[in-house]
Amino acid sequence: MEKQDYISEQIDSLDQREPVIEIRDLHKSFGDNHVLNGFSMTLYKGENLVVMGKSGSGKSVMVKCLVGLIQPDSGFLSVMGKEIKTLDRKTLDALRSDIGFLFQGSALYDSMTVRENLEFPMRRHKEKLGNIRDTTPMVLEALENVGLAHTVDLMPSELSGGMKRRVALARTLILKPKIILYDEPTSGLDPITSKEIIQLMGRVQKKYGTSSLIITHDVDCARVISERMVLLVEGKNYVEGSYTELSKSTDPRVEAFFKK
Numbered sequence: 359m360e361k362q363d364y365i366s367e368q369i370d371s372l373d374q375r376e377p378v379i380e381i382r383d384l385h386k387s388f389g390d391n392h393v394l395n396g397f398s399m400t401l402y403k404g405e406n407l408v409v410m411g412k413s414g415s416g417k418s419v420m421v422k423c424l425v426g427l428i429q430p431d432s433g434f435l436s437v438m439g440k441e442i443k444t445l446d447r448k449t450l451d452a453l454r455s456d457i458g459f460l461f462q463g464s465a466l467y468d469s470m471t472v473r474e475n476l477e478f479p480m481r482r483h484k485e486k487l488g489n490i491r492d493t494t495p496m497v498l499e500a501l502e503n504v505g506l507a508h509t510v511d512l513m514p515s516e517l518s519g520g521m522k523r524r525v526a527l528a529r530t531l532i533l534k535p536k537i538i539l540y541d542e543p544t545s546g547l548d549p550i551t552s553k554e555i556i557q558l559m560g561r562v563q564k565k566y567g568t569s570s571l572i573i574t575h576d577v578d579c580a581r582v583i584s585e586r587m588v589l590l591v592e593g594k595n596y597v598e599g600s601y602t603e604l605s606k607s608t609d610p611r612v613e614a615f616f617k618k
């Protein structure tokens with residue numbers, strides 16, 4: 359097969375996959391600070407997509423636009439076939455229950471036990487889960503997925519940084535999300551704990567068939583977890599490709615991401 363035909367076939371097979379997130383030509387400025395200048399990307403069902411960008415390049419702004427927390431200036435945003443700007447508050451809330459978030463610093467409630475932290479989203483999204491009389495089996499199942507069922511009655515202050523991150527992932531899983539957004543999932547963790555979190559992300563994806571959008575600076579995380587990467591430079595999707603492809607690039611702007 360000619361190389362050109364092979365590439366066309368690859369593109370065709372990618373096009374046949376179901377998009378779960380589509381961002382097209384997204385623009386967002388704060389005064390003179392033009393943060394996003396036509397950013398586009400697609401996350402396909404079951405895929406692990408890594409978005410890398412320098413600090414301050416607009417990764418968090420992009421995610422906030424995506425989940426309707428901030429209003430973009432222009433552009434098309436859709437999640438699971440629903441265009442965000444057309445949704446009323448109730449529909450947006452229901453859609454958000456299909457999206458799990460794992461934000462930097464894990465953000466557990468310090469004054470609540472692990473159990474109470476996991477019960478919190480269950481109460482908030484009653485419509486999705488129905489009326490659950492006994493939350494314990496679901497709480498324990500979610501904790502078992504991250505190997506931490508024994509911590510159910512502990513306080514966050516009694517957990518290590520890596521354990522907190524795993525509990526936060528369990529809290530995300532309890533709503534059985536279809537998409538998980540990871541914002542710097544390994545930041546602040548030592549290399550061994552980072553590796554554990556990355557392996558866990560892979561296991562979760564296999565078990566639940568979730569699609570993951572992973573925002574990270576961590577090149578090792580991108581190498582292990584990503585099927586595809588998008589580099590965000592000057593507010594645009596500068597280049598896309600697999601880790602292997604991008605890590606061989608001789609473009610200085612791409613090389614800069616891979617230098618340690």
Ligand SMILES: Nc1ncnc2c1ncn2[C@@H]1O[C@H](COP(=O)(O)OP(=O)(O)OP(=O)(O)O)[C@@H](O)[C@H]1O
Binds near residue numbers: 388414416
């Ligand atoms: N609500 C806001 N008002 C004004 N400026 C903002 C606001 N939110 C973000 N910005 C600006 O947008 C730019 C991008 O910020 P953002 O938090 O998206 O960066 P990032 O790529 O996620 O960085 P990091 O990797 O450090 O988290 C920054 O210059 C920031 O100051």
